[in-house]
Amino acid sequence: MKEFFSIGEVSKLFNVKISALRYYDEIGLxxxxxxxxxxxxxxxxxxxxxxxxxxxxxxxxxxxxxxxLDFYNSQNTNTLLHLLKSQQAEIDRKKKELERIERKISRRITHIEDAVNMPLHQISKIKLPAMRVAYLQHEYVLGHDIEHSLAELRTHLNVNEDIFIGKIGLSISAANVRAKQFDKYSSIFMILEDENEKTSSEIIFPSREYLQIRFRGSHLEAEPYYKTLLAYMEEHHYEVAGDSIEITLIDYGITNNLDNYVTEILLPIK
Structure with a gap:
């Protein structure tokens, strides 16, 4: 019976790369x-x-x-049990992280499909649940680069980078909406998901009723839709009950085609 085997033979017998066997030799494994x-x-x-x-x-x-290496340096049952239990805990952590990512992906799919399929230019009365938001009161003039405001929000809140993959919104103050001044925003925010940790400047948008309209375009094209909402409110005897919520549902993060942008305006009513 053959007693010794070359590195190539061992590689084939165990389906282990020769480079891996050389590495195991190098580190003493x-x-x-x-x-x-x-x-x-x-x-x-x-x-x-x-x-x-x-x-x-x-x-x-x-x-x-x-x-x-730790195991083979000691090679006893307790060491192996410790290693396996530690690995089990790490796998559990990774499973939870993957489940969190899966929920984020599912929500993102739902949001995009909703933005693509929901009719445009139609006014709807809806009630939304309370929303957690990372919020920064910050004046933003229409046409200015919103990325600078986003960078300020990120720095001010000291939040993880990954939470900014979500619904970014702008608000026009209730006073400016009533005065029909639609070129100045009073705040910038991001709607937080369940998995996001609490932030120092987090606030809650309360559950309330809104008038909703969606249109093709970005914040630059929002003004006539605010006017349409205000006209509808006057006709149906509603009043503005708070700052607007304006979110670009489909933007440059999803498409390079400006014609495919979709923006939503929500006006709280009473």
Whole structure:
């Protein structure tokens, strides 16, 4: 029976890359039984096969190389149990993170499909639940670069970068809406999702009734739709009950075609 196997033979037998076997040798995880001094070829004995099997098994469980070194430096039951339990906890953390990402993706799909399919230029009376928002009172003049305002919001709230992948909105104060001044915004905000941690400047938009309208375009094209909403309010004897909510549902983050932008205006009513 053959006693020694070359690195190429071991690579084929165990479906392990030669580069990985050389790395294991380099870090002391699995050194060959001997090296030919003249050719520098590595040779492994059959007694090392069980160790390589164990390495493959533990790597398949996701254990990092450094953890395998810790195990083989002590090689006892308690060390292995500790490593496996630690890996189990890490997998649980990753599962929760993937579930969080899945919920974000599902919501994003729903938002985009809703923005694409909902009729435009129609006024609807809706009631929305309370919304958590990362909020910054900040005057923004129509036509200015909103990215600077977003950067200020990010810095001011000291929030993680990933929460800014969501619904960014602007508000016109109730006083300016009543005065029909639609070129100055009073605040910038982002609607927070359930998974977002609380921020220092978080506020709650209360549950209330709104008049809603959506149109093709961005904030630059919003003015006539505010006027349409105000005319509808006057006709139906509603009053402005708070600052507007204006959100571009489809913008440059989704499409390069300006004609496909969709913006929503929500006016709170009483």
């Amino acid at each position: 699995l050194k060959p039984e001997y090296k030919d001094e003249q050719t520098n070829y590595r040779y492994y004995s059959t007694q090392q096969f069980e160790r390589l099997d164990t390495i493959k098994y533990l790597r398949a469980l996701g254990l990092p190389i450094n953890n395998l």
